Amino acid sequence: MEWLNYHHLLYFWTAAKEGSITSAARTLNLSQPALSTQIRQLEASLGERLFEKSGRGLRLTSAGQTAFRYAEEIFSLGSEFQHQLKGHPTGRALQLVAGVSDVLPKLMVHRLLQPALELGEPLRLACREAPLPRLLDALQTHEIDIVLSDAPWTPRSGARAYNHVLGESGVELFGTPALAERHPGLFPGGLNGAPLLLPSPGNALRRSLDAWFERNAVVPLIVGEFDDTALLETFGAQGLGFFAAPAAISQEVARTYGVRSLGSLDGVRERTYAVSAERKLVHPAVLAILRAAKEEIFP
Structure with missing residues (x-):
């Protein structure tokens, strides 16, 4: 031979x-x-x-x-x-390095990663937050195990990755009770002239929101635009404007930020992806994340 x-x-x-x-x-x-x-x-x-x-x-x-x-x-x-x-070092805790797109809501990230911490074996979790292109570069060099993102990987020269759809969720609009009382009109017409906090232009959710406002003839007052979703929601918790978040984490958003949902944005959907460098996933923590996402977060 x-x-x-x-x-x-x-x-x-x-x-x-x-x-x-x-x-x-x-x-x-x-x-x-x-x-x-x-x-x-x-x-x-x-x-x-x-x-x-x-x-x-x-x-x-x-x-x-x-x-x-x-x-x-x-x-x-x-x-x-x-x-x-x-990922399986002898005598040490299992390691998972997760890349997190900075546009993903942190409450969503927490829910997605939580099952990895409940495997029943020690896990050392490291989170790396950055814009998606930078995370994908790190994925190609195996600096991270998985990327969580609101957008899929698209083919680029010399690079290879695989998209795994974790699930899809509707989107709701949130605001503090005091802010909602100052804008009591019927939803969504009552949003005309209301203060709004939005993701930065170019963001996938931002494009969907802009299209929704146009379809519903709503002209809000844009008071803030943010690259980082956590910062956007922090401003929203202070009553500075209404903001959108996935319906899949509606209860967590309301409880954490002291806000309530005004209603669902019909036709606006958000997908969440896990992007890997491997075709077949074998890391037990990653498998736990995918399984829980499909069965519990996005049933």
């Missing part, structure tokens, strides 16, 4: 990604002649030329393109394997 030399395959894969022997040798901390020799040995074992000259760089042959696709999958799976084992 012939065995593939994975060191040689790694050298080839690096050279293909870097586009030149010089750059790959620098990345691998090898001399250029040594690297070229290793790649030639791989070509000899496969019986195929993998590279051809293209100016000062290299270009993959047809066989090289096939080899590169397999190498991508092989080293991706190897990284996945190592990453999963790191």
Whole structure:
């Protein structure tokens, strides 16, 4: 049985990604002649030329393109394997590093992550909050295990990730009792001229809210726009304006911020996603999050 030399395959894969022997040798901390020799040995074992000259760089042959696709999958799976084992360190608590999109309501994040803390085994949870693009970059380098977001990952050059829909919820409008008393008109017409706190333009929920106001001929007074949902809700708790939140956490929002729901925004829906670098999820904490989301939070 012939065995593939994975060191040689790694050298080839690096050279293909870097586009030149010089750059790959620098990345691998090898001399250029040594690297070229290793790649030639791989070509000899496969019986195929993998590279051809293209100016000062290299270009993959047809066989090289096939080899590169397999190498991508092989080293991706190897990284996945190592990453999963790191989630089960011997004699230590299970570790979960969760990336949290800064537009997700913190009460929603808490509900989503809570099942991971109830596994019955010690868990060390780390949360990293940042804009979604930054979190996805960290996911690709396996700095985090899962990303919680209001938007799915979309394909980008050289990157790969998998979306898992946790669930979908309606959206309600909230405000303090005192604020609601100052705007007693029928919902939603009574919102005309009422102070409103909104997510920043470009946010998925913001686009849905703007469309809802237009459909219902409502012209509120926008008194604040926020990147961070927690800050928006904190201002809302002070009675500075009405704000929207997922119906799935309606009770938690009312209890935590001392507000009440004015009503549901018909046609406005919010999806919540978990984004992973792996096709098949095996981390027990992540599996607990997905299971509880589908069965309890978004039944």
